[in-house]
Amino acid sequence: MSFIEARGIGFAYSPEEEKVINGIDLKIEKGSYVAILGHNGCGKSTLAKLLCGILLPTEGQILVDGLDTADDSLAFDIRKKCGMVFQNPDNQLVASIVEEDIAFAPENLGLPREEIRARVDAALKTVGMEEYADHATYKLSGGQKQRIAIAGILAMSPECIVFDEATAMLDPSGRKEIVAAMKRLNKEIGITVITITHYMNEAVEADRIIVMSGGEIIGDGRPEEIFSEVERLQSASLAVPQVTELLYLLEQDGHDLPRGILHAMDAADVLETYIGGHKNG
Amino acid sequence: MLKDVTFGQYYPGKSLLHRTDPRIKLLILIEYLVFVLIASTELAMAATLLFTVFLVSVSGVRFGILIKSVKPLLFVLIFTAIINLFFTSGEGDPLFAWKFIKIYENGIRNAVFMLLRLVSLVLGTSVIVSFTTSPLQLTDAIESLLGPLKRIKVPVHEFAMMMSIALRFIPTLIEETNKIISAQKARCADFESGNVINRLKALIPILIPLFVSAVRRAEELADAMECRCYHGGEGRTKLKVMKAKAGDYIFLLVVTLVTVAIFFLDRITWSEAIGFCRDIFSK
Structure with missing residues (x-):
């Protein structure tokens, strides 16, 4: 069974408004690395919120690990399974001190103190920010803040x-840090990563790309195919x-x-052989 | 312009005051406020100042930061000192008289006392609480001290949560305000000229975008908190459990003794004190 399964979902912010999501069927396997691509206003952020159960579809059904997001009694379990990192790092940090912020989710889960400590340390290590445990969050750079936000979700x-x-609000180096972190989470820890973006260079890193336009899926496949x-x-x-x-x-x-061809080095190789072939021929 | 605000900022460290239980620190702060405000004799004031210097020195906060925390209040300090200087009437002849301005000995005394009291208040509060306690520790302490009120259905956890989020967003919103000011200045907004009314009106184009963005931030933060399984205070555990150690209680006891001593010093005059010392030495 797929980890996330959307069955004919549709969504409109209010009944009078036009639908933002229009009849999407989607299956995302456990451990996959999926990029959802689309230009502004194509409904990709809405889709992300639907997949995590922050918004509920007005039509159809979404199952996260077999749990229906529309069922209110399951909301807690779904949130525990599927975390979300938002665009603006400033708006998702709850506490002023790094480790206190990362501890927020495990505290909410009511875990014992030793377990919270262990999870905070492990999460900090995964994002490579161990030495910042007792730093003030507002003094960090955008990329660092976003890594703390990721650690905050990881601790769950x-x-x-x-x-x-x-990565939309980060500078190029911050963007690189986050993409590297995504890859590591997926390849080393086996977390299913779904990234919503309009940067092609980020989408290229994924194993699968879903292209959206006008609330519908218009393409789905490996980066080379897309x-x-x-x-x-x-x-x-x-x-x-x-x-x-x-x-x-x-x-x-x-x-x-x-x-x-997606990478500059591959393209250089291809062109080299092509030009070389012409010279000889 | 807003960058220099040190109020509510936390400077991480490992000093005695950093390590003290935040609940104990709040109790110490209350005692401190009491004796700073009651000290009215030279002896009591000297003891208060001595204790303030002690607190500052064990806080491990850099001198420059302390200066910075007093600087924005310079105007208020000078103003209160001048008011006290000129408007205190005393007994006997004035020390200085020119037309309607008369300065009495009492006036100088009041001015100096008020100045010292205010500076102590700012420095003491800063080093006991804001500089050495992370906002989360502070709100945890308030939540814990007000804990008994939960029984009469006071939403203590919600209150503490709101406070810690408000504190967390102070630097973010200050940064945002500066950005908006620059943006409006780039559009030829004028904040400096005109009378008071005009200057207040000039604030509107700063406040409206600030409020709009604050509400938007709040919405996103609510989503992010929900995503991290926040569901109110019930069944919540803590990473840092506050545990007052023996040293904390000793600290509290010492401050209580200092408070009592200052109460006592406040009741006696110099001559009584000298007589008291003479009695002890002659025995």
């Missing part, structure tokens, strides 16, 4: 973390990674180049 030991544009369909992405007002675009434009000019 969830099975899945949803990142709702968690990015080889340049026209479809452009129709959803999304740009492809720069190297992919370069190769696409060259191909349009009549050069015989492969599609679905």
